[in-house]
Amino acid sequence: MVISVLLVITAYDPVRQDAWISALITAVGGPLITWLIMTLAVQFPGETFMEYAPRLLGKVLGPIVSVLLLLFLMERGTFLLRTFAGMLTLSVYTQTPIIVFMVLTSLVVAVGVRHGIEVVGRLGDIFTPIYLVVTAVVLAASVPLWDTQWVRPIMARGVLPVIIGAVTPTAYFVEKLYLLILAPVVPDVKRARTVATWAAFAASVIMLLFAICVLFTFGPFEAPRFSLPGYYLARIASLGDLYERLDIIPLLAWSLTMVVHLSVIAYALTKGTGQLLGIRDHRSLAFPLASIGIPVAIMSVADFAQFREFVHPSIMGVYMLGLVFPVFLIILVVALIRKAPARPSARAKGGK
Amino acid sequence: MVHVLRMFRRFRRDRAKPQRPPTIAELQAESEAEFLTSNLKRNIAKIRTLFGESSDLIVREFTIGDSPSFPAAMIQIDGMVDAKFSASELLSTLMVETRLARSSLLPRTILDALHSQALAVTQVKKEQQLSRIGVALSGGDSLLLVDGEKTGLLCSTQGFKHRSVEEPQSESGVRVPREGFTEVLSINRSLIRRRVRDPRLRFEKMQIGSVTQTPVEIAYVHGIVDQALVEEVRKRLKKIDIDGVFESGYLEAMISDNPNSIFPLVRRTERPDTVAAALTEGRVAILTDGTPFTLTVPVTLPEMLHASEDYYTHWVVATFVRTFRYISYAFAMLGPAVYVALVTFHQEMIPTTLTHGVAAAREGVPFTAAIEAFFMLSVFEVLREAGIRLPRIVGSSMTIVGALVLGQQTVNAGLASPSMVVVVAGTAIASFTNPTYALDASSRILRFAYLIAGALLGLFGIFFVVCLVGMHLCSLRSFGVPYLSPFAPLNVSGLRDTAYRAPWWVLIMRPPYLTIRDEKRQDVSNRPRPE
Numbered sequence: 097m098v099i100s101v102l103l104v105i106t107a108y109d110p111v112r113q114d115a116w117i118s119a120l121i122t123a124v125g126g127p128l129i130t131w132l133i134m135t136l137a138v139q140f141p142g143e144t145f146m147e148y149a150p151r152l153l154g155k156v157l158g159p160i161v162s163v164l165l166l167l168f169l170m171e172r173g174t175f176l177l178r179t180f181a182g183m184l185t186l187s188v189y190t191q192t193p194i195i196v197f198m199v200l201t202s203l204v205v206a207v208g209v210r211h212g213i214e215v216v217g218r219l220g221d222i223f224t225p226i227y228l229v230v231t232a233v234v235l236a237a238s239v240p241l242w243d244t245q246w247v248r249p250i251m252a253r254g255v256l257p258v259i260i261g262a263v264t265p266t267a268y269f270v271e272k273l274y275l276l277i278l279a280p281v282v283p284d285v286k287r288a289r290t291v292a293t294w295a296a297f298a299a300s301v302i303m304l305l306f307a308i309c310v311l312f313t314f315g316p317f318e319a320p321r322f323s324l325p326g327y328y329l330a331r332i333a334s335l336g337d338l339y340e341r342l343d344i345i346p347l348l349a350w351s352l353t354m355v356v357h358l359s360v361i362a363y364a365l366t367k368g369t370g371q372l373l374g375i376r377d378h379r380s381l382a383f384p385l386a387s388i389g390i391p392v393a394i395m396s397v398a399d400f401a402q403f404r405e406f407v408h409p410s411i412m413g414v415y416m417l418g419l420v421f422p423v424f425l426i427i428l429v430v431a432l433i434r435k436a437p438a439r440p441s442a443r444a445k446g447g448k
Numbered sequence: 449m450v451h452v453l454r455m456f457r458r459f460r461r462d463r464a465k466p467q468r469p470p471t472i473a474e475l476q477a478e479s480e481a482e483f484l485t486s487n488l489k490r491n492i493a494k495i496r497t498l499f500g501e502s503s504d505l506i507v508r509e510f511t512i513g514d515s516p517s518f519p520a521a522m523i524q525i526d527g528m529v530d531a532k533f534s535a536s537e538l539l540s541t542l543m544v545e546t547r548l549a550r551s552s553l554l555p556r557t558i559l560d561a562l563h564s565q566a567l568a569v570t571q572v573k574k575e576q577q578l579s580r581i582g583v584a585l586s587g588g589d590s591l592l593l594v595d596g597e598k599t600g601l602l603c604s605t606q607g608f609k610h611r612s613v614e615e616p617q618s619e620s621g622v623r624v625p626r627e628g629f630t631e632v633l634s635i636n637r638s639l640i641r642r643r644v645r646d647p648r649l650r651f652e653k654m655q656i657g658s659v660t661q662t663p664v665e666i667a668y669v670h671g672i673v674d675q676a677l678v679e680e681v682r683k684r685l686k687k688i689d690i691d692g693v694f695e696s697g698y699l700e701a702m703i704s705d706n707p708n709s710i711f712p713l714v715r716r717t718e719r720p721d722t723v724a725a726a727l728t729e730g731r732v733a734i735l736t737d738g739t740p741f742t743l744t745v746p747v748t749l750p751e752m753l754h755a756s757e758d759y760y761t762h763w764v765v766a767t768f769v770r771t772f773r774y775i776s777y778a779f780a781m782l783g784p785a786v787y788v789a790l791v792t793f794h795q796e797m798i799p800t801t802l803t804h805g806v807a808a809a810r811e812g813v814p815f816t817a818a819i820e821a822f823f824m825l826s827v828f829e830v831l832r833e834a835g836i837r838l839p840r841i842v843g844s845s846m847t848i849v850g851a852l853v854l855g856q857q858t859v860n861a862g863l864a865s866p867s868m869v870v871v872v873a874g875t876a877i878a879s880f881t882n883p884t885y886a887l888d889a890s891s892r893i894l895r896f897a898y899l900i901a902g903a904l905l906g907l908f909g910i911f912f913v914v915c916l917v918g919m920h921l922c923s924l925r926s927f928g929v930p931y932l933s934p935f936a937p938l939n940v941s942g943l944r945d946t947a948y949r950a951p952w953w954v955l956i957m958r959p960p961y962l963t964i965r966d967e968k969r970q971d972v973s974n975r976p977r978p979e
Contacts, residue, residue, distance in 0.1 A: 184908060188794070196905070204915045211923045218922040218936035219915075342797055348911055355915050 114250065115316075118261035119307040123300035125266035129421070130296035133272050134289035136428045137279035145276040146371035152431055159372065161427065165273060166368050168420055170385075172271040173361040174393035177201055180354050181393070182400060187327055188344060198390050201358065206386035208359035209366050210379045213281055216359045223352040230349035231302065234326075235309050237333035242312040263409040265303060267416035269296060273424060274364035326350070362386070472659065479579040488519050488595035495523055495591070498582050504528075508539070512546050512566075512594065518558055519595040528588035530607020537568050538590065538603060559597050567592070571604035583661045606634075613639065616718040616740070618885055621757040629718045629740035633663050636720070636735050636742065640667060643724035648672075651735075654685060656699070660692040664699065667723075667733040674730065674963045680927060681732045681745060696736040696743050703734075703745075705925050710893055712886035713926040715747040722756045730964030746927035746962065750935065750946040753777055755883040758949050766949040773881050780879035781891045784821045785902035785910050787871045791817045793906030809865040818903030820864050824872040825895065827854060832876075933961035951975075 140148040145165060150158035181197035189197070208216050275292060282288045310325040313332070330346040366385055370378025397403045406412060470478070479498060484491050492507055499505045504526040512518045522539060546566055563572055573589075575581050576599050585591055588606035613635065616628030629636045637651055648670040656664045664685065668678050684703040693699060700714045701707055717723060718740040723733045726744040734743040753773050758766040791810070795803055813820060831850045838846050855873075858864045875895070882888040894917065901909035924931035934942025942960045944950040953975040957967050 188906070188908065192905075197908070200905075200912045204912050204919075207916055208919050211919050215919055215922040218930065218932065219918055221936035221938045222918065222922075222932065344794060344797060344907055348907060351908070351911060352915070 114258045115261060115311055116304060116307045117250075117258045119265065119300065119304040121259065121262035122265040122269075123297060123304055125262065126269040126300045127293045127296040129266070129269040130272050130275070131289060131293045132428060133275050133424065134279065134285070134292050136424070136431055137276055138285050138289055139431045141285045142280050144280050144368065144371055146368050152434065153427065161423070162368065162372050164423070165276070166365060166372065169271075169274055169361055169365040169368070170389065170392060171396070172274075173358060173365060174389050175396050176354070176358050176361065177205075177389060178393040178396045179403065180351070180358070182397070182403065183324060183327070183347075184351075186400060187324065187347060195390070195394070198393055201355065202386040202389055202393075204355055205359045205362045206382040208355070209363045209382040209386075212379070213278065213360070213363050213367075216356060216363060219359070220353075220356045223349075223356055226349050227353045230346050234330045234333055234346045235305055238309045238313050238329050241332065242309075243315070244312060246311055246315045260409050260413075263413035263417065264407050265300075267409075267412050270416040270421050270424075271361070272296070273420070274361050277364040277368045278360070362389075476579060476658065479582060480577065482578040483576045484578070484581075484593070484598050484600055486596050486598050488521060488593055491593050491600070492521055492523070494578060495581070495585075498578060499585075510539070510543050512542055512558070512562070521593045523585065523591040523593065524605070525585050525588070528586065528608050529590055529605040533607060534590055534603075534605045538605065541566050541568055542592070557597075558594055559599055559601065562592070562594070563601060567601065567603055569603040569605065573602040573604075574599045575602050576600070583655070586661070587663075610635070619717060619719050619722075619756070619883065621755060623760050624719070624757050625721045627720055629720060629742055631738050631740060633665060633735055633737035636740070637665065637667075639720035640724055640727070640733070640735075643720060644669065644727055649727065652678075652682070654682075656685065656688050656690070657693040658689070658691050660694070662693040663737040664693070665735045667727060667735060669727050669730070672728065672730040672958070672964055672966050673732060674965055677730075677732055677746070677927060677963065681734065685734070693736065693738075695739045696734065696741045699734060699736060700743055705927065706923075709920065709924055710890045711749065711921065711924060711931065712752065712884065712890070713745075713747070713924060713931070715744045715752060715884065716741045716886065717744065718742070719756055725756070725759070728969075729958050730962055730966070746925075746929040748926065748929060748933050748961070749887075749921065749931050752884040752887045753882065754945075754949075759952075763949050763951040770949055773883070776878035776881040777887075777891060780875055780882065780888070781894050782898055782910065783875040783878065784825060784871055784895060785898035786907070787868070788817045788821050788899060789902035789906040789910060792903065806865070806867050809867050812862045813865045814862065816903075817868070818899065820868050821872070821899055821903075822896075824858075824864050824868055825875075825899065827858075828872055828876055829892065928963070929961060934959075 136145075146162050149162045152158065153161055177198055180201060181194045184197050185192060185194045208219070272292070279285050279288060306326055306329070310329055313329060314325070327343065327347060331343040362382070362385070366381045367378050369385065370376075370381055375381065397406060482494065484494070492509075496505070496507070506524045506526050508522045508524075510520055510522070512520045520542065522534070522542075524534065542562070546562075559574070563574075573584075575584065575591075581591055581600060581602065584602045588604070588608055589602045590605045592601040592603060610632045611630050613627050613630055615626045619628075627639060629639060641649060646669065650668055650670050652666040654664050654666070655661045666678065666681055666685070681703070685699065688699065688702050690698065690702075696716060700712075700716065704713045706713060715726070723742050723744060727733055731744050731746065734745070736742070754770065755773075758770055761769075790798055791806055798806065810817070815823070831854070834846060835850075855869060859866050859869055879888050879891055882891065894913075898910050898913055901913040903909075905912070921932055922930075922936055930937060933939060934946055939961050941957065945955055945959065953970070956970055956972055958964055958969050960967070
């Protein structure tokens with residue numbers, strides 16, 4: 097998740113040297129969104145959204161919203177797939193067709209989905225330390241290149257650009273709606289809510305660190321122009337003679353977490369689809385959904401220029417925070433007002 | 449028409465039946481239903497038919513006692529029994545000394561009297577069923593039959609020739625016990641018992657293989673081990689129905705959680721100290737007769753990269769060596785693939801001077817780096833296999849051919865570049881650091897998979913295969929224990945004996961990722977401190 101965020105943190109041009117303040121705002125907004133999403137899951141412990149939606153929203157509206165959620169996850173997943181493949185073709189494999197990476201990535205992700213969320217989680221356990229160490233090295237390596245004068249003057253253009261600059265990174269956290277499908281995996285949802293919120297906070301902190309390093313290194317004029325500021329940071333950073341031109345290593349480490357992230361979204365998508373269609377073994381949907389995902393990913397964004405347009409607050413912000421999130425908020429309010437109608441089976445057991 | 453056909457079929461069936469000689473399964477079922485009678489002559493005849501006048505069957509008929517005297521017979525398999533012992537102790541007692549003490553034999557039945565007074569053997573078992581007698585005789589027991597008795601006495605007189613306890617061939621070390629398992633189960637058992645003297649160490653006997661009747665034993669320390677694990681091992685072993693078990697590899701393949709994985713999910717070792725340590729950690733060992741390789745379960749991937757010596761040396765040294773072993777395992781898998789990826793796709797990552805050197809060395813080589821690597825790795829695999837299979841006498845000539853001719857002359861002939869030879873040789877040496885042979889096999893196979901991926905797509909090709917292998921590893925379990933524990937799922941206290949080897953006084957708990965009944969290994973106060 098972090099990598100997709102670090103692509104966009106400095107993307108909004110007018111915010112310029114105040115991007116780090118935007119990142120600070122995100123560090124509040126991101127966890128808040130995560131907490132709200134998990135709050136809905138807490139109302140229905142042990143159930144996925146697909147299971148309780150008909151009870152909460154009715155026989156007609158429930159499945160419709162479920163389909164919308166799945167489409168949203170599909171869009172997020174394929175967008176991520178496109179971003180990842182685009183990142184590879186943009187940085188290392190300039191000669192290789194992008195479809196190669198889409199196919200390979202979706203193949204790996206589909207295998208991950210077939211193995212189940214437990215395996216994906218364990219993969220995350222292994223990859224996260226690698227990610228953290230490599231990221232720390234990259235950030236530390238950029239320190240000699242810093243010029244702290246770049247951040248001045250602080251908020252020269254007022255507060256508004258800063259807030260608008262925070263919109264897109266914050267909007268990214270709305271994709272955590274997949275937690276509504278994953279939540280029943282853990283036995284204690286309340287604890288999971290705390291963990292997820294802190295995880296979102298940690299992600300925002302890493303993003304903040306990236307924003308600071310990119311700003312200090314490239315300055316407010318160059319930084320917004322990069323499509324992959326994090327990658328360029330890794331590219332120019334060096335640790336004496338020890339670490340030079342090894343930008344592909346951070347890229348590899350970040351890709352590891354990218355695969356885990358994509359697998360999580362794909363797992364939620366597969367499981368949700370399976371439940372909605374009443375398929376008992378949702379794993380059989382992994383490869384079909386992956387094969388649908390590839391053309392969708394190709395269609396999602398044409399190139400990185402369009403990608404930059406898409407992540408502009410006026411599009412991404414309106415789409416995520418203006419359309420998707422309000423729908424979720426309405427559902428949450430409904431759930432809180434209706435006091436979480438209990439599971440029919442549970443009610444029957446209570447009656448006896 | 450149908451009627452005629454049916455008649456024809458019945459006719460054919462009737463004719464076929466008496467012609468077919470009985471299969472072994474039918475013969476076994478037959479002998480299982482057959483028991484000894486009270487007639488000595490008939491009993492001897494029964495055993496003679498059972499063994500089919502096999503040349504190693506010895507039947508010695510004699511009489512016990514004077515008046516009354518009982519005709520008796522001692523039946524043995526030649527070469528399986530200690531002939532000297534059975535002649536001097538067993539037969540002389542029965543033939544000579546029973547005669548002197550005639551009165552005491554009278555009141556009870558002759559068998560009970562023999563059992564309690566005359567047979568100077570530690571293990572005597574009463575048996576009536578013919579099939580069990582047959583298996584016991586083949587295992588080196590002597591059968592004593594007395595006329596008028598429906599029961600035979602099986603005396604344990606094993607005395608077959610076997611290899612003595614020697615240094616384990618496949619797992620060597622500097623500061624390690626030199627004893628290794630042998631092919632005889634009872635010796636192996638004693639090697640373990642000598643290291644774990646608590647009477648709670650239990651051995652459970654079973655026989656696997658319908659024809660070989662191989663003795664197999666489950667070992668565990670009662671009170672540490674989780675009984676559910678023992679039950680699971682027992683269940684999986686009991687399910688095996690095969691004609692023969694000649695090595696523990698048969699069992700390994702049939703009790704593994706994921707038999708198609710190239711990663712070993714059962715640990716095999718020929719070191720008694722390793723097995724004893726595993727038992728005290730709450731694991732279960734499976735001993736198989738006829739092989740020095742003992743299985744222990746459950747096992748995790750990191751544990752297979754630990755040598756027993758790690759636990760006998762200073763913890764800093766052990767951690768240091770272990771780190772290199774981990775790196776070597778990774779290099780043994782990824783080395784050639786990363787090299788090929790670098791020289792093919794990512795030349796900018798190699799330091800400039802080295803790039804020139806590599807490019808210059810590759811000048812005369814007609815193949816791409818990938819084909820070159822594939823060729824050299826194949827040569828290495830063939831050399832290695834030849835090194836294992838070749839008769840020891842031709843060993844020295846083989847070394848000359850392998851090292852000199854192939855190594856030096858492939859470069860001179862322009863078939864491979866010197867840098868490739870270095871990489872492949874480095875890979876080979878790295879793979880020899882692996883203390884578990886079976887795990888090394890997985891790295892040998894994956895090396896080729898990574899190589900193909902690296903040749904096609906560079907480092908990200910390797911990356912995709914790493915992801916797939918990683919997912920596979922994360923999905924594996926060995927008797928319920930996740931294969932990558934304690935790394936995934938992360939167990940911080942478990943890292944004390946994986947990521948590094950903590951000093952012994954810190955390893956207070958047994959491996960926390962195992963399900964065991966008693967987790968505490970030692971007292972907290974074991975750290976040496978000035979009084």
